[in-house]
Structures are given as C-alpha cells and as structure tokens.
Amino acid sequence: MQFSNPLFLFGLCAIIIPILIHLFNFRRYKTTYFSNVKLLQEILQKTKRESQIQHLIVLLMRILGISALALAFAQPYLPNKNFETQTGTIVSIFVDNSFSMEAQTQQSSLLNEAIDAAKKIGDAFSYNDEFVLITNDFSAQESQIINKDEFLSRLDDIDISPKSKNLEQLLHFNQNIIAKSHKTQKLAYYISDFQKGQFDFSTLLQDTTQLSFVLPIENKNINNISIDSCWFDMPVFQVGYNVGLTVRISNHGKDDVVKLPVKLYINNEQRALGAVDVKPNSYTDYTLHYTIQQAGIQAGMLEIYDTPITFDDRFFFVYEVASTTSIIAIYEKNKNRYLQALYGVDSLFQYETMNVSQINYAAFASAQLIILDQLETISTGLAAELVKYVQNGGTLAVFPAEKMEITQWNIFFNEMELPNFKELNDSEIKVGKVNEESIYFKNALQKNESERWEMPTVTHYYSFENKNVSAEEMMRLENNMPFLTAYSYGMGRIILSAVALNDFYGNAHKNAIFFIPLHNLGLMGQLKRTLFYTIGSNETVIIPQKATGAEDIFTLKSNAGGIELIPEQRNMGNETLLFIHSQIQQAGFYDVVKGDAVFATLAFNYQRDESNLEYYSEKELNKIADNSEKRITLLSSHIKDLTQSISDTLSGKTLWRYFILFALVCFLGEITLLRFWGKAKIKR
Numbered sequence: 001m002q003f004s005n006p007l008f009l010f011g012l013c014a015i016i017i018p019i020l021i022h023l024f025n026f027r028r029y030k031t032t033y034f035s036n037v038k039l040l041q042e043i044l045q046k047t048k049r050e051s052q053i054q055h056l057i058v059l060l061m062r063i064l065g066i067s068a069l070a071l072a073f074a075q076p077y078l079p080n081k082n083f084e085t086q087t088g089t090i091v092s093i094f095v096d097n098s099f100s101m102e103a104q105t106q107q108s109s110l111l112n113e114a115i116d117a118a119k120k121i122g123d124a125f126s127y128n129d130e131f132v133l134i135t136n137d138f139s140a141q142e143s144q145i146i147n148k149d150e151f152l153s154r155l156d157d158i159d160i161s162p163k164s165k166n167l168e169q170l171l172h173f174n175q176n177i178i179a180k181s182h183k184t185q186k187l188a189y190y191i192s193d194f195q196k197g198q199f200d201f202s203t204l205l206q207d208t209t210q211l212s213f214v215l216p217i218e219n220k221n222i223n224n225i226s227i228d229s230c231w232f233d234m235p236v237f238q239v240g241y242n243v244g245l246t247v248r249i250s251n252h253g254k255d256d257v258v259k260l261p262v263k264l265y266i267n268n269e270q271r272a273l274g275a276v277d278v279k280p281n282s283y284t285d286y287t288l289h290y291t292i293q294q295a296g297i298q299a300g301m302l303e304i305y306d307t308p309i310t311f312d313d314r315f316f317f318v319y320e321v322a323s324t325t326s327i328i329a330i331y332e333k334n335k336n337r338y339l340q341a342l343y344g345v346d347s348l349f350q351y352e353t354m355n356v357s358q359i360n361y362a363a364f365a366s367a368q369l370i371i372l373d374q375l376e377t378i379s380t381g382l383a384a385e386l387v388k389y390v391q392n393g394g395t396l397a398v399f400p401a402e403k404m405e406i407t408q409w410n411i412f413f414n415e416m417e418l419p420n421f422k423e424l425n426d427s428e429i430k431v432g433k434v435n436e437e438s439i440y441f442k443n444a445l446q447k448n449e450s451e452r453w454e455m456p457t458v459t460h461y462y463s464f465e466n467k468n469v470s471a472e473e474m475m476r477l478e479n480n481m482p483f484l485t486a487y488s489y490g491m492g493r494i495i496l497s498a499v500a501l502n503d504f505y506g507n508a509h510k511n512a513i514f515f516i517p518l519h520n521l522g523l524m525g526q527l528k529r530t531l532f533y534t535i536g537s538n539e540t541v542i543i544p545q546k547a548t549g550a551e552d553i554f555t556l557k558s559n560a561g562g563i564e565l566i567p568e569q570r571n572m573g574n575e576t577l578l579f580i581h582s583q584i585q586q587a588g589f590y591d592v593v594k595g596d597a598v599f600a601t602l603a604f605n606y607q608r609d610e611s612n613l614e615y616y617s618e619k620e621l622n623k624i625a626d627n628s629e630k631r632i633t634l635l636s637s638h639i640k641d642l643t644q645s646i647s648d649t650l651s652g653k654t655l656w657r658y659f660i661l662f663a664l665v666c667f668l669g670e671i672t673l674l675r676f677w678g679k680a681k682i683k684r
Contacts, residue, residue, distance in 0.1 A: 001655070003074040011070030018062035022055055058670055065666035072659035090145065090183040091125055092132040092174045092210075093118050095155070096192030096217075098164045099311045099610040103193075103219050110217050114191045115155050117215055117637050121189055122152050124646035132177050134170065136163040137582075143177055162311070162585055163536040164609045168203045175209065186210035189635075193219040194616045197609055201624045204632065212628075213646075214621060215635040219613065223253030225260065225278070226312035226611035227302050230531070233287065233439075237321040238348060238523060239295055244287045247302050247315070251278035252612045264288045265301045295321045297601045299559070299589050312611045316588060316603035317531040324350040325522055328363060329371040330382075332356045332401070336373050338501040338509045342518060349522055356382070364389050365544035365575055369522055374401035374500050383412045390416065391490030392542050392575065393530075397521060399500040400424075400462050416489045418496065419464040419482075431455040431508070432478035439524070440474050440486070440517035453513050458483075458506035461498040474517050484517060491530070495521060532603040533580070535587065541567075541578040543592055543599055552594065554578060556602070559589040 003009065095118050101111040122131065131151035134142050135158055146154070165173075170190075178186055188210050192199070204212055226249070233244040245264065251257045257278040264272040272288040292298075302315040327343050327350065329336065335353050343351040354360060356375055364370065364385060372378070372386075390396050400421070410420040432455070435441060463481055475483040477498070487494045499505035508514045533539040543554060554576060557564045563586065568579040584590065584604050592600040616624075618634075625634045639645045648654060 001076050001078060003076050005073065005075050008070060008073035008075075011073060012067055014066050014070065015063045018059055018066070022059045054673065058673060061666045061670040061673070065663045065670070068659045068663035068666065072656045072663065074656075076655040076659065078655070088128055088130070088183040089125060089185040089187055090130040090132065090178050090181040091121075092134060092178060092186075092188040093121060093151075094134045094170055094174075094188070094190045094192070095158055096190075097135045097137070097158050097161045098198070099160060099162065099309070099606065100193055100195060100219065100613060101217070102160050102311070103308055110193055110219055111158070111160060113637060114217050115158055117191050117217070117642060118155050118189075119152060120642040121191075121215075121646055122148060122155075123643045130181055130183055132174065134174060136161045136165050138163075138165065138169075138173055143173075145177065145181055162587070162606045163582070164198060164607055167199045167201065171203060171207060178210070188212045189215060191215045191217060193217050194621070195610065195612065196614045196616060197612050199616065201632075205624070205628055208631065211631055211633070213633045213635050214625070215637055216616070216618065216621060217637055219615060222613050222615075223255065224309045224312070224611055224613050225257060225304060225306040226250050226252065226608055227304060227315040228283065228312075228608050228611070230302060230315060230317055232319075232531075237292060237298075237319055239292055239321060239323075242289060242291050244289050245272075245300075246285050246287045248283055248285050249276050249278055249304065250283040250611065251280055252614070254280050256280060260304055260306075262286060262288070263303045264290065265303065266290070267299055292321055295323045297598075299601055299603070309611070309613070311587075311606050312608055314587065315532070316605055318589065318601050318603040319531060320600075322368075324348060325369065326350045326363075326367045327352070327369045327371065327522055328367045329353045329373050330356055330359060330375065331373045332375050336501055339371065339373065342515060343522055361385050364394070367394065369395045369397065371397045371399065373399050374502075376401045376403055377405045377408050378412050383415070386412075387415055388572075390492035390494060393491035395493045395495070395521065395524070397495040397497070397518075399497050401500065402460075402504055416487075416494060417469055418487055418489075418494060419467040419469065422463045422465050424460060424462055426460050428457065428459050428506075429461070430457050430478050431475050431483055431513075432480070433476040434513065435473050435475070438472055438474045438486075438517070440520045454511070456506060456508035456511040456514055458499055458508055460505050463498070464496070475514070484514075532605055535584055535604050535606055536582065537607075539580050541580065541592070541600075541602060543576045543578060554592050554594050554599070556580075556584070556590045557593050558586070559591060559601075560586075563590075 095111075095114050097111055097114075101109070101114060103110050105113060107113070118133075125131075125148065127148050129148065130145050131148060132142075132145055133151055133154050141154075174188060186209060190199075190212065192214075194214070194216050228248045228250050230245055230247045233246055237243070247262060249260070249262065257276070259275040259277065262274045262276050263270055264274075271290040274286055274288050276284055276286045278284045297318065297320050300317045300319070302317075304313050306313050325348060329339050329343075329351070331353060332355070340351070340353075343349040352363070354363075359382065367389075370386070370389065386396055402424075404421065406421045413420050434453075434455075458477070461477065461481070461483070469487060471482075472486040473482065474485060477483050481498070482496070483498050485496050487496065499508050501509035503509075530539075530541075533541070553566060554569055555564060555566050556578075563584075565583045567583060568581065570577045570579070578592070587604055587606050590602045590604060591598045592602060621634050625632045633649070635642070635646070644654075
C-alpha cells in the first residue's frame with residue numbers, strides 16, 4: 001500500500017490525546033447526599049472490572065477512528081505496476097471538434113459530451129501533473145504545456161472547427177510538444193467519435209513512447225449526403241454559351257436517396273434545378289445545364305438539403321467570363337497569316353503577336369494562351385518564363401519550325417516532362433483518327449461525324465519519342481503517330497502539334513477539322529483560375545498582379561461580411577503569391593482586394609473528410625486494444641464515475657473511502673457503547 005499525501009500520516013500522532021485522557025482520567029467525582037439509603041437502588045451497579053473494560057474498549061475505538069481518519073487523508077492506494085506516477089505525469093488530451101461532433105444527442109451534442117469527459121479526465125490528475133490540450137485546430141496555443149487549472153479553463157473555449165486531422169498528424173504534433181517535458185510518465189487520451197476515415201490505429205499501435213486511452217463518444221446518426229466536387233464538362237466561358245456543370249453527390253448512408261433536389265445559384269440567382277438518385281454508400285455525377293448571361297466574375301453555389309449534418313450541403317465555386325480571350329503568338333521570321341485569320345479577326349479574341357527578339361514578358365500574366373509559332377531555337381530566359389507561365393495555369397501551344405535546334409528544344413521539353421522531338425519525317429500520310437470525346441472537340445461534332453470529313457494530308461511531320469506520360473490525344477496519324485496532343489503540367493497545359501500552319505507540312509492548316517480544336521483552344525485558355533479551394537489545405541493563390549511596395553498589399557474580404565484578413569504574400573515576377581495557411585475558417589466567397597479594386601474572387605469549401613459517417617464499433621476498438629500489448633486502453637463515457645475509474649486505473653485501487661467508513665463505524669461504536677453500556681437496572 002502506498003500514499004498520495006504521506007504528510008498526513010503525521011496525523012497519527014493525534015492518538016496520544018485519547019491515550020492521555022484515559023491514562024490520567026481527568027473526570028472529577030461528585031458527592032451526592034441521599035436522605036434515604038433505599039434510593040441507592042436506583043444507581044446503576046458497576047464493578048471495578050466492568051469499568052476498566054469499558055474504558056479500554058472506548059480507548060481502542062478512539063485510537064482506531066483517529067488512525068483511520070489520518071490514513072484516509074493520506075489517500076492510500078494499492079499501486080498499479082503498469083504506471084509510475086510518483087515522478088509526475090504529462091497528460092495529452094485530444095478533444096475532437098470536427099464537424100461530425102456537431103451531431104446532437106438527447107442531452108446536448110457530441111462535442112459537449114467530449115468536453116465533459118475531458119474535464120473528468122483532468123480531475124483524475126493532481127496539480128503537480130502537466131497537461132497538453134489538442135484539438136483539430138493545431139493552434140499555437142495548443143503547442144504549450146499547461147497546468148491543470150489552465151487546462152480546465154481552456155476546455156470551455158473549444159468550438160466546432162472546419163479542420164480535420166488524422167491520427168498520424170495528431171501523434172506527430174503531440175510528440176513535438178511532450179518532448180519539452182521532463183515528466184517520465186506520458187499518457188495520451190483521445191476523445192472522439194472515431195471515424196474510420198480519420199483514425200488509422202496502425203500508427204498508434206506502433207507508438208511505444210506513451211500509454212494511450214481511447215474514449216469513444218457514440219454518434220448514432222450514420223446517414224449523410226454530401227456535395228463533394230464540381231467541374232465543367234466544356235469549360236468555354238463566353239456570354240451566350242450553354243455550359244454543363246457536373247456535380248458529384250455522395251450518399252454515405254444505408255438508404256436509397258430518391259429525387260434529391262439540387263439547386264444551382266449563380267451570383268445569388270437560381271439558374272438550374274435537378275433531382276438526383278443516389279444508391280447507398282455510393283456517389284452520382286449529375287450535370288446541370290445553363291446559359292452564361294453576363295461577363296465578369298461568376299460566383300456559383302450548389303445546394304442540397306440534408307439534416308442533421310449540414311456543413312457539406314453547400315459547395316462554392318468561382319469562374320470568370322472574359323469579354324475577350326488574350327492570345328499571344330511569338331514568331332521568329334514572319335507572322336502567321338493563318339493564325340491571324342483564326343484569332344485576329346474574331347471579336348472573342350484579343351490577338352497579339354511578338355517577335356522572339358522583342359518579347360514583353362509582363363504580358364504573359366494576363367494571357368490565356370501563348371503560341372510558339374515555328375521558333376528554331378528557344379532561349380533559356382524564354383524557357384524559364386514559359387515554365388512558370390504553364391505551372392501557374394497558362395496554356396502553351398507549340399508549332400514546330402522546318403529547321404529546329406532539336407537538342408535545345410528537348411532540354412525545354414524535359415523540364416516540363418514532355419515527349420522529345422525525334423525527327424522530321426517527309427512521307428505523305430493522312431490524319432487517321434479524331435478523338436471526338438476530347439474537350440477540344442466535344443459538342444463541336446456529332447457522333448462519328450468525323451468519319452464523313454476529308455482528313456488532312458501531311459507531307460512533313462515531326463515524330464516524338466515514346467514517353468510514358470499522361471496525355472489527351474486530339475488527333476492521330478494513320479500510322480498511329482501523335483498529330484495533336486494535350487499534356488498537363490502544373491496547373492496548366494501544353495499542346496504539341498506535329499506540324500505547323502504552312503504549306504510545307506501539307507494541307508492541315510486549310511482543313512476545317514484541324515481548326516476546330518485550335519479555335520476551342522483559344523476559348524478554353526480562359527480556364528486558368530482554380531474553381532475552388534479547400535479550407536485547411538494550405539492552398540497557394542496566384543494573382544497576376546505585382547505588389548509594388550510595403551503598403552501595396554492584397555487583402556481577403558468575405559462576401560458575407562465581417563471577415564477581413566491579410567494573407568502572407570510574395571512577389572514572383574509579375575505575379576503575387578498568396579499563402580492562405582489556416583486563416584480562413586468559414587466556407588464561402590472571398591474577394592481579393594487592393595485599395596478599392598477587386599482583382600479576383602475565391603471560393604473556399606470545407607473538407608469532406610467528415611462526410612463519411614463510418615465509425616469504429618466498440619467491438620473493433622476492443623480488438624485494437626487487445627492487440628496493443630496493453631499500450632492502448634478502451635474507456636467508456638458511460639461509466640458512472642469516470643474520474644474515479646481513471647484514478648483507479650492510474651494509481652491502482654484507492655482505499656481512502658474504506659478508511660473513512662471505518663472511522664465512522666469506530667466513532668459510532670464509541671457513542672453506542674457510552675450510551676447503552678450498564679443501563680440495565682437492578683431489579684427492586
């Protein structure tokens with residue numbers, strides 16, 4: 001047996017008091033005069049021996065009662081050999097405050113139950129122990145070691161957070177904090193609904209640095225419907241165009257979803273309505289069609305109605321409809337009259353040509369499409385600017401020259417992970433296949449219509465080395481060599497053509513089926529900005545505008561009002577990078593503002609990690625604990641006295657209650673003995 005407060009054992013010295021009282025017997029005798037000897041029969045008869053026995057028993061009761069009280073205040077316990085709390089403990093407690101903990105229970109909410117459980121855990125430890133309080137926010141405040149009072153106080157400040165961290169991240173964050181402590185005993189408590197998507201216990205099973213306790217807060221709601229993403233099937237943003245927006249809707253429950261209304265709002269005006277059927281534990285991609293009515297920034301929102309989990313019922317996105325598309329054609333010898341005829345006379349395009357010796361690199365940031373028209377060489381400066389341009393979301397089209405420095409070009413292609421130029425072929429051949437499903441042909445041709453077209457004939461074409469890179473094939477020659485192909489790089493695209501637009505290569509530049517993808521290429525060059533960002537993903541936003549001074553900064557303002565922040569920003573050439581980090585906490589639209597001018601509008605959505613309401617059962621958690629070699633212990637929030645249960649688990653079996661009860665029994669026995677001993681009267 002050991003004691004939590006051994007100094008109280010000095011209280012055992014108090015047993016000297018009853019011993020002295022009984023030893024010297026300070027009781028005084030009083031003489032009573034009787035007028036009649038017969039009255040003595042009313043006096044209780046005691047022998048000297050009976051009196052001595054009574055005094056000894058009373059003395060024993062008092063000694064035992066005082067001793068039991070002293071031992072009770074010293075808090076005796078039978079130690080648990082698995083815990084060594086004598087040298088102090090650092091206690092890490094994770095309270096899950098993600099969206100799934102917003103679910104309501106009969107009494108309050110899952111989060112409130114988790115906070116109450118954390119308070120009970122804290123009460124089980126002493127004021128000499130150290131505490132770490134962790135939530136999904138991973139704030140700077142949470143990276144501190146605090147005392148018990150501060151820990152209990154901070155629990156009341158926990159609120160629902162849009163962030164969600166997995167178990168591996170929690171362990172790494174916690175280990176960085178507790179490494180600062182000198183306590184030898186390290187304990188970690190995890191209070192959560194334990195969604196399977198968030199908790200991979202294989203990481204915790206490998207952790208040998210601390211003892212872990214999992215306390216599940218049961219969420220009985222397992223049905224949820226979420227909007228997960230959206231994208232445009234044909235990203236041509238021009239006034240008057242009919243576009244299709246595909247939305248992905250997931251059913252995370254066990255019941256069929258039938259005719260779920262899906263609403264589309266553009267600039268706060270409802271533009272489309274659909275009804276979606278979704279099978280259990282699956283998703284459906286549903287396309288909403290509408291017509292673009294105006295130019296400028298378009299703030300879109302998709303909405304469904306589903307309770308009680310509502311954070312994933314709205315999805316925000318933004319795109320811009322430009323009145324014209326900015327296209328730059330860089331040439332070396334002569335301007336290309338066919339490109340001029342395609343882009344220069346169309347009001348949809350703002351077409352500009354530049355000689356390779358007089359390039360205005362500042363114009364790249366505002367261009368949706370850059371064309372390299374028959375350049376024999378490419379300088380390192382131009383190559384570097386183009387790599388950055390494509391990485392940031394621009395579209396680059398390359399048409400080869402008759403005579404090229406292939407080695408120099410391939411250095412540029414290798415940097416962007418493209419197939420290399422191989423050789424110039426001079427055999428006559430026709431285009432053999434058109435990919436009508438390509439976004440550059442989609443909706444421009446009816447099914448199998450290309451089979452009725454006269455295919456272009458080429459007399460010269462460049463072949464490319466076979467490289468295992470993903471690509472979107474638009475056109476292919478009869479010998480299966482690539483003719484016109486799109487490759488992705490960074491956030492942008494590169495279009496490689498095997499021929500250029502002149503008579504040397506054949507008649508492709510005079511064939512309408514070749515101009516269809518080139519025309520759509522100019523339109524789709526607008527798809528430069530990201531449709532949406534995800535809160536908590538540390539996204540980087542690129543603004544095609546350079547800040548010129550310390551006071552010349554961009555700010556983010558919520559369209560809903562009340563939120564204004566200044567993100568970290570860095571100039572990169574003629575662009576500014578905005579690093580959002582964890583500043584945005586609320587989903588919605590945010591304007592990028594400098595002064596009174598709005599440069600862009602960004603859409604932010606909550607993470608969908610919490611949408612899948614699949615939890616570990618108590619049986620599964622028990623199995624994990626059994627396989628942990630006693631490093632993981634499963635607790636229950638339904639225990640009547642969670643604080644005492646944890647205290648017993650850590651310190652062993654506490655005995656102070658039993659000593660209090662024994663002291664009360666001793667004092668009650670003393671009172672009973674003094675009141676009723678010798679009251680039997682002698683018969684008259």
